[in-house]
Amino acid sequence: MTALAALPVLLPILGAALAVVVSTSVLAQRILALTTLGSMVVVAAVLLVRADRSGPVVIALGGWAPPVGIALVADRLAALLLLVSTLVALAVLGYAISQRIADYGRRMASSTFYPTYLVLSAGVSLAYLSGDLFTLFVSFEIMLTASYVLLTRRTSVQTIRAGMTYVIVSLLSSLLFLTAVAMVYAATATVNLADLSERVDALPPGLRTVLALMFVVVFGIKAAMVPLHFWLPDSYPNAPAPVTALFAGLLTKVSFYAMVRTQTLLFPHDRPWTLMLWLAVATMLVGALGALAQNDLNRLLSFLLVSHIGFMLFGLAVFDARGLSGATLYAAHHITVLATLFLVGGLITRRTGTVALDRMGGLAATSPALAVLFAIPALTLAGLPPTAGFVAKLQLLQAGAGAGVGPTAVAAVVIAASFLTLFALTKVWVRAFWGRARPTVEDPDPHDELEVGTARTPWPMYAATAGLVAVSLAIAVFAGPLSAMTGRAGEDLIARVPYRVAVLGDADR
């Protein structure tokens, strides 16, 4: 039943198509979107179990065998991240539906939000599953085009300006991506990843380095790697909370996944990758220090997002099975926890009417539920035991300490960046949750997308956030089997052979 691997892409596209058809009934759109994402979660879970038990699930579209045809490949890494991403997308959708009912009323129809949301999910799924470079490019375009719409619809001049930065930077990186794909094709006459993993080895070292760096830059821009991160803290905080949470949870991690996939398959290293170690150090420190300087809650979270991309880059830089295992686990945990924090940020803003930390106060007394919902993901992000963040970070540190002097030194930076994260989040806690309660700030623009400064928050918004908190707690509870599986995923990535055999068959090796 290999068709299963195509369902995470086709289901949301079908859902989006039907949602456009029934665009006059917002109730039908909501039900469609929820059922689509719900069934995607089930499919992703089945894919993960199958990929772990009996190797990657591969489907050759149209029956054309790779490397000629297009293949969708769900191996352990792809299926795990797909499952976590769809879970997050489902929870964020629940939050968004509830918020839209509260703000616009039960009957307010929007013909664009749900279809666009589903198309974005389709793009994310395709990015995880695609087995060739060009399909990867297409999936990024699907994802980004949908994200342009979500970021800039029904907003003010200021958000359009922030959106412009995002659109231009994304288009630029897409252009570079396409150029890189064309260069790879010119050099090797194939774009199939499994096929490339053999042919790139035969290229001259200089050309290989150029191609590898092209992909580092392309995915570095999209994953907000320092020094290519500048667009993220300017654009993400301006969107409505559910959209920001979705972007923060999924988009950068998809790019990180693409970076891992291309670098491990195409440009393997025998020893730790020095350039990536430096980039990881810069990303961790710039992000964490930037977060300390912020007064805007969403900007602070955006900088923390950048900082923790560095943790994952560190796992990739170590370039052994344990490092990649840690990076995979870290990515899975990071997707949930960042989305949760941005949703909580949305709840806080909704209650206090502001994103400025110095105008909040006393939330722990006025809204204990909010305090709990913030505290758990905050501790998880900082990586305190016994949370999921600790488990993932421990794996990264062990991998770094066992891989020589350079990685060990960077492991120390990981610990420093974790403390800086904890410090930044403590600052949020002290400013927003402790102290005396401050009056609610009036909504500066009552007619725009964001409704703030209202105590009218329906319970499903809390429930959706709590669901995400539960997912990150579940990652901590099942840390044993999960890290065993990411360990196997890391070994697959380093060995490269399982992927090749699964896609191309083992006829000639």
Place this chain on the structure above:
Amino acid sequence: MNPLTSSPDGDAAAPQPGEREQTPFESWDRPRSPWLLPGRCRTPRRRTLLLEMVTRGLFPTILVFSIYLLCAGHYGPGGGFSAGLVAGLAFVLRYLAGGSTDPGALVPIRPPVLMGLGLAIAVGTALAPVVAGEPVLSSTKLAVPLPGSGELEVVTSVFLDVGVYLLIVGVVLDLLRALGSGIERDMRAAGEEA
């Protein structure tokens, strides 16, 4: 009152605001029956009769040609995308000739529904082979017997093309609705002459 459907010397010939007096000469070559089906026509001075005349003849021809491209696409140049664009261009031509006539009103279906249906048909075509145990997106040839004249060979991927065709036509119509008549409406609302 529609100036095109009324008699040439009826009260529809009353000058539009900002229009000079209508001379008999201008009313002679005004068509007696609607060539297009405009809901609201531009003022007579802003019309291009030649274009309207040509469009009247071209519109059905272009649509038939787009169907030809759709069917020929599997073996020759064409396919759902280009056929859809050609059909969409027929509507663009009609919009250019008809002015603020809303092309959306000419198609008895809302453009988003057309897009959604097209996309759903395409995805359905992709998933249909799974029922028969074939890989996703695979296609096969169906032989449809025609009475008296042998059989017609249909490649199933034509259904994907039909989906793409509807999608593209829907997109073009939606663009016309948003960027054409939508902007004209906004300009009228702002007091400018569209």
